[in-house]
Every structure is written in structure tokens, then in C-alpha cells.
Amino acid sequence: MTIRTHFSAAHRLAPNLSVDKYGRCTQTHGHNYHLEVTVEGEIDSRTGMIVDVAALNRVVEDYVVRIFDHSCVNEDIPYFADIVPTTENISRYIHGLLESPIDELGVKLANIKLFESHQLWADYPGKDRSGYLSISTHFSSAHRLAHPDLSLAKNTEIYGKCARVNGHGHNYQLEVTIKGEIDSSTGMVIDLGALNQIITDYVIEPFDHTFLNKDVAFFNQVVPTAENIALYISNTLRSPIQELGATLYKVKLVESPNNACEIYAADSESISVNTAVSQPVLAIV
Ligand SMILES: [Zn+2]
Incomplete structure (x- = not known):
């Protein structure tokens, strides 16, 4: 409660x-x-x-x-x-x-x-001294939910209006949660300035005001659903955050008032994400 x-x-x-x-x-x-x-x-x-x-x-x-x-x-x-x-x-x-x-x-x-x-x-x-810090930021991107190997009819059957050929956009809200020891000197679980810089460099700068399917190489073949975007962000941020001495705990991506996706970084490690364009993360059935 x-x-x-x-x-x-x-x-x-x-x-x-x-x-x-x-x-x-x-x-x-x-x-x-x-x-x-x-x-x-x-x-x-x-x-x-x-x-x-x-x-x-x-x-x-x-x-x-x-x-x-x-x-x-x-x-x-x-x-x-x-x-x-x-x-x-x-x-x-x-x-x-x-x-x-x-x-x-x-x-x-x-x-x-x-x-x-x-x-x-x-x-x-x-x-003890173990705590979590979360920051929320945002980016605006267009995307289209359609697998390039499938017909428009099949994509429309799977993704509905989200498969329309010229794409559509969202104001994505991104929440990143870090787990770590609260440093006895700085009082922080992570250097906040450095964390913000990592998120800017690895996510906001490459994603903001882009058409994800075309502008972010990973999504040339991987369908940029909220789940796949969150998974990509989780796997991209994990190592640089580790280098700062903390652990990425969770990525939450709010795509619209109606849907959001949460990825727990420890779980997502086991999900194979290959940036090769021929290896889509999302299985199409
Ligand atoms: Zn959408």
C-alpha cells in the first residue's frame, strides 16, 4: 500500500x-x-x-x-x-x-x-547504501510499424493504422532508472551530469526529430515498436552506465497516454539484440 x-x-x-x-x-x-x-x-x-x-x-x-x-x-x-x-x-x-x-x-x-x-x-x-535514481527525459520521433519483408496487407493486419506507409509520430517520454551505492561523499548513486550526457549522446541526439525506421540504422529492419525501442535503449545504455560505476535497472518508454513499455535491464541481457539489419528482434508470426 x-x-x-x-x-x-x-x-x-x-x-x-x-x-x-x-x-x-x-x-x-x-x-x-x-x-x-x-x-x-x-x-x-x-x-x-x-x-x-x-x-x-x-x-x-x-x-x-x-x-x-x-x-x-x-x-x-x-x-x-x-x-x-x-x-x-x-x-x-x-x-x-x-x-x-x-x-x-x-x-x-x-x-x-x-x-x-x-x-x-x-x-x-x-x-544499506543501495538506492535507485530515475530521470525522465523525452524525444520526438516518427516511426512506421511494418516489417519490410511483409506485404502492406499483412503489416496492416498486425499493426493496424500504425502500418500506414508514410509513418506517424510520438512525443516519447523516457524514464531511466539506475541502481547503485549511494556514494558517501557525493550522496549520489551516479554522477548525474555524466548520466545525462550518456542519455543525450546515445539516445536523445540520435533519436530526436528523426524517422526511426530510416534514420537509426538498427530500425532499418527491426520494427520500431515501443518494446523494441525500449529494448534497444536498455542494451545501448547498459555498458556506458556500468563504466560510471552504477547499474542500469530499468528503462520505461511512454509512447502515448495509452501505452508504455518497461524493460528491466537484467532481463533484457538475455534477449538477443543484434544490430545486423538481417536480425529482427521482433518475431513475426
Ligand atoms: Zn506509433
């Missing part, structure tokens, strides 16, 4: 981070944080609930919102006098604040998800 709340707080990425590397984030600035608290437990056969939701809301209000809302995290919360208040570190700290009082409600705290913005959020499930 997950409850959602929010607080507004100021912070600056200090004292350990350099202006050179983190730019304006070293200056005090604010965010409207959104917090999701997930608990797990047995469903009570009498109430049909795993926890008294009002009591859970009160705990989160008393132990987190009351402390963080309209504060400057660096100045007002002693823990962050020497600890950089990154989204990862704040999530971990909130987990520490909530674990015991939530235990007392008879359920287990399963995850803290903290959104700094719609573009950046952290998940902390409570395992």
Missing part, C-alpha cells in the same frame, strides 16, 4: 560538491518534493486493510512533513549539516525516520520514493 504526500524545502548540494561539477545546485534553491511511502503487510480479514491509513498518514506527517516542509534542509535539519542533501540521501534519511514508527503500526516500510521534480526521483527500499 502506498500513500502520497508532499513538502516544499530548500537545499543546496553542499558541503562536499564542487561548483565546477554541480553548477547552480550548489546554490540554495527549492523544490516541491512529492513523497510516496510504501508499506507491506497482511490484509486484516476484518477491516480489509493492511494498515490504518489515517494512522499511517499521521506518522508521515509527524515524522517527515512537519520537519521538512518550508525548511532549508542544510540549515534546519542537523543531520544534513555534514551530509549532502541529494534526493538519494534525503530518501535514505526519511526511511530511517519512518522505519520504527511504521513498524509500530504492524506493517513493514517497503520503499521510499521521493520526487525532487517530474524529471528526477529516488527510490530507497532500505538496504
Whole structure:
């Protein structure tokens, strides 16, 4: 069960981070944080609930919102006098604040998800220093769902209007989730600037404002469905992210309000992706 709340707080990425590397984030600035608290437990056969939701809301209000809302995290919360208040570190700290009082409600705290913005959020499930960081970005591309070896009639039968010969476009929203150790000095699971650069270089720059079937060699023969695009992105990003000392956990590609695809990178490793144009990923039956 997950409850959602929010607080507004100021912070600056200090004292350990350099202006050179983190730019304006070293200056005090604010965010409207959104917090999701997930608990797990047995469903009570009498109430049909795993926890008294009002009591859970009160705990989160008393132990987190009351402390963080309209504060400057660096100045007002002693823990962050020497600890950089990154989204990862704040999530971990909130987990520490909530674990015991939530235990007392008879359920287990399963995850803290903290959104700094719609573009950046952290998940902390409570395992030592291991956490998740997600970023959201977007690109606009045209595509056509049609396998080149099949007739228009067959492609239309499989893909419907998406097989129309001149293609159509989407504003794709891409979410990339990284798993790693929260670095005790930087407070981050990955160098965020470097991660953004990798996503720009490997995905946004080659994909944005293109016709995927024609402009991205991989999709000359591989049908650019949301699944295949997400799989390609997952397999393309895995190594460069590993070189930054973290692990790609998940790629989520939202193609339209009606459909989205999630690829868990560990699973996608076993799916053969060959960039040779003669090896389509999608099996046509
Ligand atoms: Zn489409």
C-alpha cells in the first residue's frame, strides 16, 4: 500500500560538491518534493486493510512533513549539516525516520520514493547504501510499424493504422532508472551530469526529430515498436552506465497516454539484440 504526500524545502548540494561539477545546485534553491511511502503487510480479514491509513498518514506527517516542509534542509535539519542533501540521501534519511514508527503500526516500510521534480526521483527500499535514481527525459520521433519483408496487407493486419506507409509520430517520454551505492561523499548513486550526457549522446541526439525506421540504422529492419525501442535503449545504455560505476535497472518508454513499455535491464541481457539489419528482434508470426 502506498500513500502520497508532499513538502516544499530548500537545499543546496553542499558541503562536499564542487561548483565546477554541480553548477547552480550548489546554490540554495527549492523544490516541491512529492513523497510516496510504501508499506507491506497482511490484509486484516476484518477491516480489509493492511494498515490504518489515517494512522499511517499521521506518522508521515509527524515524522517527515512537519520537519521538512518550508525548511532549508542544510540549515534546519542537523543531520544534513555534514551530509549532502541529494534526493538519494534525503530518501535514505526519511526511511530511517519512518522505519520504527511504521513498524509500530504492524506493517513493514517497503520503499521510499521521493520526487525532487517530474524529471528526477529516488527510490530507497532500505538496504544499506543501495538506492535507485530515475530521470525522465523525452524525444520526438516518427516511426512506421511494418516489417519490410511483409506485404502492406499483412503489416496492416498486425499493426493496424500504425502500418500506414508514410509513418506517424510520438512525443516519447523516457524514464531511466539506475541502481547503485549511494556514494558517501557525493550522496549520489551516479554522477548525474555524466548520466545525462550518456542519455543525450546515445539516445536523445540520435533519436530526436528523426524517422526511426530510416534514420537509426538498427530500425532499418527491426520494427520500431515501443518494446523494441525500449529494448534497444536498455542494451545501448547498459555498458556506458556500468563504466560510471552504477547499474542500469530499468528503462520505461511512454509512447502515448495509452501505452508504455518497461524493460528491466537484467532481463533484457538475455534477449538477443543484434544490430545486423538481417536480425529482427521482433518475431513475426
Ligand atoms: Zn506509433
